[in-house]
Amino acid sequence: ARLVNVCSCGSCETRATHEGVRHWPFAGPGQGCARPGHRVSARVGVGSAAEPLARCPVHPTSDTPAAALGRSCEVEQWNSDDPIPSKDLEQGVAGAYGLLCRLSDRVDKKLLDAAGANLRVISTLSVGVDHLALDEIKKRGIRVGYTPGVLTDATAELAVSLLLTTCRRLPEAIEEVKNGGWSSWSPLWMCGYGLSESTVGIVGLGRIGQAIARRLKPFGVQRFLYTGRQPRPQEAAEFQAEFVPIAQLAAESDFIVVSCSLTPATRGLCNKDFFQKMKNTAVFINISRGDVVNQEDLYQALASGQIAAAGLDVTTPEPLPPSHPLLTLKNCVILPHIGSATYKTRNTMSLLAANNLLAGLRGEPMPSELKL
DSSP: OOEEEEETTSOOOOEEETTEEEOSOBSSTTSOBSSTTOOEEEEEEEOSOOHHHHHSOOOTTSSSHHHHHHTTBOOOOOOSSSOOOHHHHHHHHTTOSEEEEOTTSOBOHHHHHHHOTTOOEEEESSSOOTTBOHHHHHHTTOEEEOOOSTTHHHHHHHHHHHHHHHHTTHHHHHHHHHHTOOOSOOTTTTOOOOOTTOEEEEEOOSHHHHHHHHHHGGGTOOEEEEESSSOOHHHHGGGTOEEOOHHHHHHHOSEEEEOOOOOTTTTTOBSHHHHHHSOTTOEEEEOSOGGGBOHHHHHHHHHTTSSSEEEESOOSSSSOOTTOGGGGOTTEEEOOSOTTOSHHHHHHHHHHHHHHHHHHHTTOOOSSEEOO
16 A cells, blocks of 8 residues: 555556556656656555456556556555555555555545545445445545446356355265265255245345346246335346345245345344244345344354255455354355456456546546445
8 A cells, every 4th residue: 555656647658567567757746757747646545456456467558457557657556465454554545645445445534534635536446335434435525436337247147156056055065075975876865956936035136136137037937026225127127026025035035145235224134033034945145245144143044944055255254264153054155255256357347446546536537436
């Protein structure tokens, strides 16, 4: 999270190195860069940046995140896969005009105070913004860029993969092969639950929720239910999905997929009362945020047989400690938050985050700006 200078021209040449992208040398903030007639307009703090920024060899004209920033900025960053410590981020962002961060970077009042009055743009490498103190950011007039849309397909594919993995007990079956449990064929051995003629409930029929339903429909799902802040009849028409109260969705669904945003209204939404309403043959999937689920209540529901199984791509905390009780259950499949983890998606997200930052620094419309 070190500080760099930004030339307002937006067209200076860059030269690439494995350590990052360098701009024309600067005499100092407000004094212009070494290229005649060019002025320094901003300083940018880059937090725990996208991996392509740190790892990709960069050509000045290549379509990469580093090149996108490098065409207008001298870029320095936290060059590690590990999240930047909050103390280092607070020190590094002081006086910066822009911040590029990711989900693991908590942008709260303390960090904003450390940044100071210069900070005018925050670009996050995510579609979720629950790590940002939005009320405080809005109060200070700071613009926010994020990356919606570009990760929809990858996340929906992961959701379907997780659902099938969980309902057909694939991790258990693989383990049986490895440990010698596979002996002879038995009629009910390793039986799970199928999607054909089932009812699927989706909590949050947004872009990702719709993409999940679109992928599940060809499996022969008989009925789709959904819940959210309000009915979405146009979007639901493609799946003949019914808008129902959360209690009805819990009671009638064979599979439940949570794909809503984390808000005060959805925090802890899936709790003891919710799980008690579910069928004991139902499968629960969460690809939204860990805090939407009360994990203690989920553990009890799984351990007692109140519900059949659960698949989680998100947890609280992240990473989940290896000693966590959920990891002791055979009927709980947990992934390390890899919903958008395809090479194409992550690179597209990185480019969008970089371009959001640059547009914000120049006072231009961002490709994807969060309206506060």
